Amino acid sequence: QVQLVESGGGSAQAGGSLRLSCSASISTYRQYCMAWFRQVPGKEREGVAAIYTGGGVTYYHDSVKGRFTISVDNAKNTLFLQMNNLKPEDTAMYYCAAGGSGDTALILTAQDYAYWGQGTQVTVSS
Numbered sequence: 547q548v549q550l551v552e553s554g555g556g557s558a559q560a561g562g563s564l565r566l567s568c569s570a571s572i573s574t575y576r577q578y579c580m581a582w583f584r585q586v587p588g589k590e591r592e593g594v595a596a597i598y599t600g601g602g603v604t605y606y607h608d609s610v611k612g613r614f615t616i617s618v619d620n621a622k623n624t625l626f627l628q629m630n631n632l633k634p635e636d637t638a639m640y641y642c643a644a645g646g647s648g649d650t651a652l653i654l655t656a657q658d659y660a661y662w663g664q665g666t667q668v669t670v671s672s
Contacts, residue, residue: 547571548570548571548572548644548645550568550569550571550643550644550661550662551568551663551664552567552568552640552642552663552664552666553569553666554566555640555667555668556668558632558668558669558670558671560632560671561631562670563629563631564668565627565629566640566666567625568642569622569623570623570624570625570642572661574619574620574623574624577599578599578645578646579646579648579658580599580643581643581644581646581654582616582627583656584641585638585639586639591641591656593607593654593655594606594610594640594654595610595614595615595627596616596653597618598648602618604616605650610636613631613632615627615628625644636668636670637669639666641664643663645661
């Protein structure tokens, strides 16, 4: 089984920072894409950030541009999401995803990803 395990979630004040990690049981380098998604109750899962693991090209949802940074350490098979200047609207369950097809049009589309972690909660207070 492919395992993705997120960590690093928790509570932060608005303007603060958190760093999420996703430890993978598969080679991150051999994925087309990996990504972070988030979801709140009653809403569809939303693509936050994605990365082409071989080349390092990144994509971000407009709401997090300039605040969040996605990166990957292929030697450790670990994906990261550095979240700075957090806002209350960033509150959500955050999920790590792997196995994206590499189709740019689908890079922040949840259905395009084959493997998912269990999620880690991020709560930002004002």
